[in-house]
Amino acid sequence: MSDNAHDDAQNYVPVVEIRGGLLGFPEFTKFTLIKMNDEGLVYRLQSLEEAAINFVVVPAASFFPNYAPVVDDEVAKRFDLESGPEVLLLLVVTLGETFKDSTVNLMAPLLLDPNAQIAEQIIVENDNLSVRTPLMAA
Amino acid sequence: MLVLSRKVGESIVIGDDVVVTILEIRGDLIRVGIEAPKHVKVHRREVFEAIEAANREALAPTLAAMSDFTSAIKGLPNLPKAKDPQ
Numbered sequence: 001m002s003d004n005a006h007d008d009a010q011n012y013v014p015v016v017e018i019r020g021g022l023l024g025f026p027e028f029t030k031f032t033l034i035k036m037n038d039e040g041l042v043y044r045l046q047s048l049e050e051a052a053i054n055f056v057v058v059p060a061a062s063f064f065p066n067y068a069p070v071v072d073d074e075v076a077k078r079f080d081l082e083s084g085p086e087v088l089l090l091l092v093v094t095l096g097e098t099f100k101d102s103t104v105n106l107m108a109p110l111l112l113d114p115n116a117q118i119a120e121q122i123i124v125e126n127d128n129l130s131v132r133t134p135l136m137a138a
Numbered sequence: 139m140l141v142l143s144r145k146v147g148e149s150i151v152i153g154d155d156v157v158v159t160i161l162e163i164r165g166d167l168i169r170v171g172i173e174a175p176k177h178v179k180v181h182r183r184e185v186f187e188a189i190e191a192a193n194r195e196a197l198a199p200t201l202a203a204m205s206d207f208t209s210a211i212k213g214l215p216n217l218p219k220a221k222d223p224q
Contacts, residue, residue, distance in 0.1 A: 022193045023193055025197075036204065037208050042208045052198055054197075054198055055199075056204055074176040092192070092196045094196040095196075099206065099207060105189065105192045105193075107185070107188070108193075123179070123185060125181070132192060
């Protein structure tokens with residue numbers, strides 16, 4: 001991994017298309033993924049259509065290593081999950097007053113295929129998951 | 139709103155390719171089967187609304203909040219490093 005993503009053109013993801021947008025925001029589908037820390041633990045997803053539309057996302061694997069949501073067959077096929085281990089699972093963060101109050105949405109993670117530059121917010125039908133899980137429960 | 143009465147086993151067709159079938163009625167619980175093309179997303183309304191609300195809440199954090207959050211993450215001990223999407 002390079003600090004200057006341009007050095008590594010093959011893996012550089014300037015633009016991500018979020019198919020269908022985030023739920024509640026279907027009109028915004030083109031985003032950039034901006035790395036907020038060197039370790040790749042925090043990203044900012046910013047709309048290219050409307051700069052005020054932005055979200056903080058974190059890689060699920062770093063904070064919830066046991067999180068393995070079941071996705072439906074159609075999603076698995078769209079992202080070629082069988083043969084595409086490079087697909088990433090990102091969690092949308094709601095920043096709290098303090099870091100400890102920050103929560104993530106485990107019910108609707110984002111699947112991101114960095115090669116295809118396509119993402120999708122999927123719904124995991126599991127009543128044990130919450131849309132507001134404290135990040136520090138991790 | 140269109141209101142239709144159905145019995146168990148009866149269906150309603152919506153558009154060309156969505157079929158809603160009443161499978162079972164037990165007290166105040168009704169089991170409904172939905173056949174729809176793969177691209178049609180079918181979810182319970184409250185789940186959908188909870189996610190929309192969570193997304194609205196997550197929207198547009200201030201730069202200060204984002205930078206505080208990023209600093210706090212940095213201070214955490216030994217988080218597994220993420221695979222880099224960039």
